[in-house]
Amino acid sequence: MTWHRRHVLSTDDWSRAEIDLVLDTTSAMVEVLGRPIRRTPVLRGRTVILFFAEASTRTRVSFELAAKALSADVTNITASGSSVEKGETLLDTVRTLTALGGDVIVMRHPASGAPYFVADRTDAAVINAGDGWHAHPTQGLLDAYTLRAALGDLSGRRIVIVGDITHSRVARSDIDALVPLGATVTLSGPPTLVPSAWRCGMTPRGTTYEPDLDRALDGADAVIALRLQTERQHAGLLPSIREYAHTWGLTEERVARMRPDAPVLHPGPMNEGVEIAASVAHGARSLIERQVTNGVAVRMALLYLLAGTPEQRE
Amino acid sequence: MTVASDLKRDAAKRGLITAPGFIDLHAHLREPGFEESETIATGARAALAGGFTTICAMPNTEPAIDSPGLVAELIARGESAQAARVLPIATITRGRKGTELADLVELAAAGAVAFSDDGSPVADAQLFRNALEYARAAGRPILEHSQDLTLSAAGVMHEGVVSARLGLPGMPAAAEESAIARDLALAKLTGGRLHLSHVSTAGGVELVRRAKGDGLAVTAEVTPHHLALTDEWVAGSRAFAWEDDAPRAVPYDTATKVNPPLRTAADVRACWAGLMDGTIDAIATDHAPHASTRKDVEYQEAAFGISAFETAVPVLLMGVSAGWGTWERVVAALTTGPARVLGIDMPEGDVVVIDPRAAWTATAASLRSLGKNTPLLGRPLVGRVIAAYVDGRLRHELSVALAP
Numbered sequence: 026m027t028w029h030r031r032h033v034l035s036t037d038d039w040s041r042a043e044i045d046l047v048l049d050t051t052s053a054m055v056e057v058l059g060r061p062i063r064r065t066p067v068l069r070g071r072t073v074i075l076f077f078a079e080a081s082t083r084t085r086v087s088f089e090l091a092a093k094a095l096s097a098d099v100t101n102i103t104a105s106g107s108s109v110e111k112g113e114t115l116l117d118t119v120r121t122l123t124a125l126g127g128d129v130i131v132m133r134h135p136a137s138g139a140p141y142f143v144a145d146r147t148d149a150a151v152i153n154a155g156d157g158w159h160a161h162p163t164q165g166l167l168d169a170y171t172l173r174a175a176l177g178d179l180s181g182r183r184i185v186i187v188g189d190i191t192h193s194r195v196a197r198s199d200i201d202a203l204v205p206l207g208a209t210v211t212l213s214g215p216p217t218l219v220p221s222a223w224r225c226g227m228t229p230r231g232t233t234y235e236p237d238l239d240r241a242l243d244g245a246d247a248v249i250a251l252r253l254q255t256e257r258q259h260a261g262l263l264p265s266i267r268e269y270a271h272t273w274g275l276t277e278e279r280v281a282r283m284r285p286d287a288p289v290l291h292p293g294p295m296n297e298g299v300e301i302a303a304s305v306a307h308g309a310r311s312l313i314e315r316q317v318t319n320g321v322a323v324r325m326a327l328l329y330l331l332a333g334t335p336e337q338r339e
Numbered sequence: 340m341t342v343a344s345d346l347k348r349d350a351a352k353r354g355l356i357t358a359p360g361f362i363d364l365h366a367h368l369r370e371p372g373f374e375e376s377e378t379i380a381t382g383a384r385a386a387l388a389g390g391f392t393t394i395c396a397m398p399n400t401e402p403a404i405d406s407p408g409l410v411a412e413l414i415a416r417g418e419s420a421q422a423a424r425v426l427p428i429a430t431i432t433r434g435r436k437g438t439e440l441a442d443l444v445e446l447a448a449a450g451a452v453a454f455s456d457d458g459s460p461v462a463d464a465q466l467f468r469n470a471l472e473y474a475r476a477a478g479r480p481i482l483e484h485s486q487d488l489t490l491s492a493a494g495v496m497h498e499g500v501v502s503a504r505l506g507l508p509g510m511p512a513a514a515e516e517s518a519i520a521r522d523l524a525l526a527k528l529t530g531g532r533l534h535l536s537h538v539s540t541a542g543g544v545e546l547v548r549r550a551k552g553d554g555l556a557v558t559a560e561v562t563p564h565h566l567a568l569t570d571e572w573v574a575g576s577r578a579f580a581w582e583d584d585a586p587r588a589v590p591y592d593t594a595t596k597v598n599p600p601l602r603t604a605a606d607v608r609a610c611w612a613g614l615m616d617g618t619i620d621a622i623a624t625d626h627a628p629h630a631s632t633r634k635d636v637e638y639q640e641a642a643f644g645i646s647a648f649e650t651a652v653p654v655l656l657m658g659v660s661a662g663w664g665t666w667e668r669v670v671a672a673l674t675t676g677p678a679r680v681l682g683i684d685m686p687e688g689d690v691v692v693i694d695p696r697a698a699w700t701a702t703a704a705s706l707r708s709l710g711k712n713t714p715l716l717g718r719p720l721v722g723r724v725i726a727a728y729v730d731g732r733l734r735h736e737l738s739v740a741l742a743p
Contacts, residue, residue: 138590222503
């Protein structure tokens with residue numbers, strides 16, 4: 026398997042071999058991060074631009090640490106989300122980014138599809154660090170890596186994703202990373218927060234929808250809880266946050282329905298007591314901190330694959 | 340001896356086809372107010388290049404066409420363009436605000452051929468009832484953009500499998516169907532002349548079919564893009580509904596953003612079926628040109644609309660070639676159908692000449708419209724308008740350099 030992609034915008038068309046390559050490269054990066062000096066010179070002289078048009082601390086810092094661990098130069102550009110309100114269009118920003126001459130643009134944007142707009146208009150490699158509701162490929166890959174490390178081969182494993190599926194780029198990228206690895210995914214959550222097509226028999230390949238979380242969890246191999254944005258209640262999509270927590274929140278009793286030791290993941294930041302009980306978030310099954318560590322390694326792997334020279338990749 | 344019969348004889352010898360000049364019930368010419376997107380002159384010339392010798396200009400300009408003086412001004416500007424005949428549509432409500440009726444009788448007297456708040460459905464059912472009642476006095480049809488905004492306002496594409504995959508907010512088919520159901524009920528109540536703009540859903544077509552079966556005097560139109568393109572185009576497909584495979588484009592191309600949105604292949608098929616059985620009376624372009632500044636932005640922020648005059652004929656011809664409809668019925672829906680909606684006679688000296696085998700590719704430079712916003716750019720097309728006559732005078736001819 027050789028790497029041939031110029032950008033990482035979504036993993037919806039990735040083969041199992043490509044995902045395996047990234048996860049295997051991630052293993053090597055985990056090893057680098059375990060050394061006393063957590064740094065390797067493979068991207069020396071390369072510039073990584075972090076363009077975040079939406080508030081984010083975790084993902085931005087994770088990419089920054091990843092780029093620095095590879096000895097790349099890192100620069101940050103932040104902008105308010107809406108081009109209308111900031112008076113500078115995304116097109117202007119792309120021209121600026123291109124003129125700055127970065128090798129890799131890591132971008133987060135509130136509009137689904139914005140990374141395609143940028144990738145189509147620049148010579149730099151683009152990594153999507155989250156676009157609207159659409160995709161967050163590095164999160165999907167780090168979740169796949171974390172689950173593979175915990176469970177071994179994911180073939181035949183059943184992973185539950187619970188919460189606000191409609192508005193979740195994490196859910197989409199988790200599906201896109203886990204299903205090619207042989208896992209099946211059970212989606213659970215309120216019908217108002219799951220795309221209508223996915224509730225009417227047209228679920229993505231490898232997935233099913235089970236509104237009853239207890240039934241979804243019975244015998245499952247792992248669960249990924251999604252962050253619930255409280256503004257969904259104001260939009261009329263939820264009667265109350267309290268009812269949501271009772272019906273779709275992960276509690277000790279609920280996670281015990283899964284297989285023994287089946288792990289619990291969450292992309293963070295968590296609303297403890299809403300989508301996940303504090304005792305579950307910090308309990309023995311939780312891999313939530315491991316996800317954060319693995320996130321740096323996955324991002325190192327992708328930066329290296331996109332911007333490392335072919336000789337270095339041998 | 341008429342121009343038409345002369346042309347017909349010559350054309351047939353050269354493998355060309357002729358048809359009466361096409362009448363477009365639904366076009367956005369953007370003037371006054373948005374001249375960077377289109378002007379009456381550029382729009383009327385682009386229309387001719389697409390075979391439309393008569394075009395009805397939607398009133399959602401700035402200012403909106405809601406007074407007799409503005410109607411008269413539009414007519415004058417259309418005449419001075421010396422291109423396609425421009426017929427003004429006036430607003431239903433003052434300023435298109437959906438709160439009080441415009442002076443429909445006086446607007447009709449000034450030359451408005453119909454009324455529409457296109458782009459903004461009349462949400463208030465009582466006000467819409469009054470509009471249908473009052474339009475009877477004006478003797479003109481109401482062209483309604485039937486859409487329940489409480490269901491569709493947040494959406495940027497058709498709600499379905501593709502919107503779920505792309506993470507874009509959707510407009511469900513039910514937003515159109517429920518509004519059409521309301522509008523049909525009010526047309527039945529009032530006896531007012533209702534014409535449904537750009538019907539795009541299988542459910543909408545079926546509602547119109549049943550209403551006509553019940554004897555209601557309603558009419559409806561469909562656009563060329565809703566007869567060919569699907570929501571998969573938003574995800575990068577460039578396959579017409581009747582094709583299995585075609586080259587792909589970058590996803591989230593804002594040229595695919597249009598309202599009503601591109602629907603599924605099943606909806607496209609239902610629109611053709613409605614066209615063929617007479618449920619749909621007219622094909623109207625909903626030509627909606629936009630300056631690049633309105634389209635070269637994020638998908639969610641882009642303006643709705645497709646620049647459609649100049650690609651209508653090849654798209655329809657290709658659908659006919661694929662066996663989804665007949666050319667006779669397409670021509671009727673471009674000529675006698677819309678004429679009946681407006682209650683006008685077919686202008687006798689209007690003729691278009693089409694090369695049905697011309698293979699060409701639309702490019703930004705080849706479009707006469709200022710609006711280059713069509714997802715058909717770069718897509719191989721077959722069939723092209725090569726000449727158009729208005730009142731017996733040649734007003735458009737494909738230059739030799741561009742001819743196949």
